[in-house]
Amino acid sequence: MRGLFFKIFAIFWLAQSLIFVISTTLIVRQRFPGPNILSDALDSNLQHDGAVALRAYEAGGCSSFAANATRHEPSGSALLDQSGHTVCRTSNALSLRDLVPRFPDRVDGRMVASGYVWLVPVVSTNGTHYEYVWFQPPSSRPQRHGWNLMHFAFPQLPVAIAVGGLTTFVLVLLFSRPLVRLRKAARELAGGNLSARVEEAPSGPLRPNSDEFQGLVHDFNHMAERLESLVGAQKLLLRDVSHELRSPLARLSVALELAHEDAAPELGKHLSRIEREAERLNQLVGQLLTLSSMEARENTTGFKPISLNEICEQILPDAEYEAQRRPCTVVLAQDSDCTIRGDWELLYRAIENVIRNALRYTYPNTVVTIRITEMSVEAKRFAKIEVDDCGPGILDAELEHIFRPFYRVDQARSSSTGGFGVGLAITERAVRLHGGTLRATNRLEGGTCIQMIFPTNCQAMKPPTIGTL
Secondary structure (H helix, E strand, C coil): CCCHHHHHHHHHHHHHHHHHHHHHHHHHHHHCCCCCCCHHHHHHHHHHHHHHHHHHHHHHHHHHHHHHHHHHHEEEEECCCCCCCCCEEEECCCCCCCCCCCCCCEEEEECCCCEEEEEEEECCCCCCCCEEEEEEEECCCCCHHHHHHHHCCHHHHHHHHHHHHHHHHHHHHHHHEEEEHHHHHHHHHCCCCCCCCCCCCCCCCCCCCCCHHHHHHHHHHHHHHHHHHHHHHHHHHHHHHHHHHHHHHHHHHHHHHHHHHHHCHHHHHHHHHHHHHHHHHHHHHHHHHHHHHHHCCCCCCEEEEHHHHHHHHHHHHHHHHHCCCCCCEEEEEECCCCCEECHHHHHHHHHHHHHHHHHHHCCCEEEEEEEEEEEEEEEEEEEEEEEEEECHHHHHCCCCCCCCCCCCCCCCCCCCCCCCCCHHHHHHHHHHHHHCCEEEECCCCCCEEEEEEEEECCCCCCCCCCCCC
């Protein structure tokens, strides 16, 4: 939200800056209607000063000329004749050796080494032409451009900045608030909450005069409703098909038993193969029904305090028995006593699926470790169950996909490892239903680590329980 707010604010502030530039230009145009108004005012002032100085000279000579120049200190002045010779000059006037008058019909400004001079043509009462020279020495005070600018643009510029900033802030709020709500609903939808919607105005359906944000919100809600409908129909179809397969599979099992009694000995191998495939199909249907029922379950009011340590201790004997086929070793390390609120059957099945998956892929004569620990995140305590195997590991690009239904790292779906890719999906749904998090990482020593994290209150440490074949 913060990044979006500042981006929109920057865009509006740039637009407002253009308005400031235009406003400042208009202020300048208002203060100075023409481009030559400053130079025209200076020329007029210098011509007036030159005429006054010439009249002073005609009235009382150079002494009167010098007395008249005292009102312009520290500036110096001089009076030149038509040949360029100095007639009168003040004591603070600069050297005139490099100054050659041209007696133009206009004021002539020149830059010299120690200042700036203006040559102003003047005419006496008897028609004699003179050149009045005014010297401007460099200023000894530092230039205060910022103060001059504020003095020049006050109060228009500060008022424009204040009004523009307030207007920009209000516009950014109006634009960013609906986008923030839309982003929040999009994150919830991506997280699996298909019922997430953006609150719309209570004006009913979208009207032709609605703005773009209202149209975007309406289209997003329509998309979310469509997704919820399609996913719901898919889950319902999967559940119904799985349920309907149960009856023919049961009849098929009965028929196989009867066929075993009446069939010749040479058909026994084929009938056994049919029985194994029927049993695998029956297991798949059972897992699909379990997954469908868990997807449809949202109520957690029946949850009770359950010890994760007791669940793992009950799973350990069965895990040791299944580990004989590798063979491998199963270790249960209990660093903490952790109790959470949940459903015993769902948690048992979730943890068992992860352990069985680790036993299926670990290398022979290795160790599968089940560890119960506690962790703290932002002053909140969580229980963590880690199941480590010593198998081939999983590609990093596939780690986040292994909890999807029917997803298997082994794309060939070979029968050497078994499974249908549904067990971890059941585990993910069960963990999420308990407010937990399920994630997979690759171990540095080799193999995969599956972590189940639940919000809980952990207590004292217990000694590790180790099961060895």
